[in-house]
Amino acid sequence: MELALLVDFGSTYTKVTVVDLRDEKIMGTAKAFTTVETDIMEGLKQACADLQQKLGFDPLTAKHKVACSSAAGGLKMVAVGLVRELTVEAAKRAALGAGARVLDVFAHRLTASELRRMEILKPDIVLLAGGTDGGNREVIVQNARMLAQSSLQVPIVVAGNKVAAEEVAGLLRGAGLDCRVTENVMPELNKLNVEPARMTIREIFMEKIVSAKGLSKAEQLIDGVLMPTPAAVLNAAMLLAQGTPGEPGIGELVLVDIGGATTDVHSVAKGEPSKAGVMLKGLPEPQAKRTVEGDLGMRYSARALCEAAGPNRFSGVLGDKSCGRLEAFLARVTARPDYLPKDEEEWQLDEGMARVAVELAMERHAGNMEVVYTPFGASYVQYGKDLTPVPHLIGTGGVVVHHREPARILKAAWFDRNNPTSLRPRSPRMWVDREYILAAMGLLGEIAPDTALRISKQCLLEL
């Protein structure tokens, strides 16, 4: 028996999973409240004690012990670039891909008031980009000068114009800041290069953020907190889609994670035009793309979800009668984020909210087709990813895992004939992560990728 203990320090719960690597099966899971305010170890020990009762041995004796974390607000970042649609967007995608919550983005020269806003937001890391290699250098240098003068004392990842990198690093280090120079997120116009920035962010996460968030104590009991939880989920999605040299993947997929505060969408797909004669425009998309919708959540951001959707979308999903009861339900769930629906009507409201969250999150994640009328007839232009041919759609998150018919929620992610320019999956096979296990498998992927992939496949339930 070779055991691995996988820990997810979530914002609410600390979840522990023990996997037997020889037999490739999950031996047990348990959870306890996350105790980051007092001592992170309390929650971890509590969960492990629970699991010990189920298993008959101490899970902390496992050979491998690794964790991911979204506790204490997760990994908070701001991204700075030059042009909003170009280096700012590229920097934002790198941060999202690293599993961060992007609090805000800043374009062009930073102003004094933007700097103040940044100081108030208190990011854990700043990602500083701007200019293609050999392109604009004045703006990133000026922004480094501004950051050097600010009271922010956080690590800064420099991923901009390589010609300016040395000067930028000199300015920041001169001010006593921890500055890491990596490759440009956009080395040439419209060429995306997010992987080096992503790796640098992860290094800083392991070296510094873990202890800054009071998680380093956990490292006395476990080998390490390897990554933010969303990065672990993205890892699992990539593993599932692409496979390993020893085990084939299932192919291109979309994964929707509906949480209490956010709805995350991960797609692992090329997203090239699926029809002939379509022109691709805009910034290229990373093959493994993650978007986070901070205004689309089932509990903490339930009210924001309703505002984002507007009344029409809700009455379309729920019918006018139920809509009238929505207000009372919203008040109940925002007051108590652990609230579960009590009766049939509340289940319907919960489901309706989930459908709207999935639909909106997918609309924002998927690419769009635009028709341009030229003197020679219509031309088709695609922005973002064409996900219409993607064969798999995976659902996770409380509302999907606990719902009787999760397919009804997930279908909201599908291509909609009434909204044909949104390039969402046309008729994918649907799966649910019924054990809520994907983050743990993303972590396990760091130790035993083949095993993690095989267990993930077993845990997906087809709808």
Next chain:
Amino acid sequence: MQKKTLVLGVIGADVHAVGNRILDYALTEAGFSVVNIGVLATQEEFINAAMETDAQAILVSSLYGHGELDCRGLKEKCVEAGLDDVPLYVGGNLVVGKQDFAVVEEHYKEMGFDRVYPPGTLPDVLIRDLARDLH
């Protein structure tokens, strides 16, 4: 000496890609660093590209006769974006039908373009002008 960076593209709802590729090839061969934003390019795309790449010139093609509508306001936006000293070049079938080129040229210069080329101009002419203008 560092290569000069040029932004090249076909403006508006214009899908003529052949000339664009020829210019890309000829200019690259002539030693320029060409940032080609391709066909169906909007004014904003020209400006954003020039800003990020610190381009020394913006080269606009228009082949389908509606160039005037597409090009109007580009210079003003460049000024707003802080690109007032980046010269604008334009060429192609800039108007519908056969009009007196001197009138067309005058008109585009009023719109803020620094150099205006008639249909059938060979890349050599443009390259010679660029070498002279961007030193």
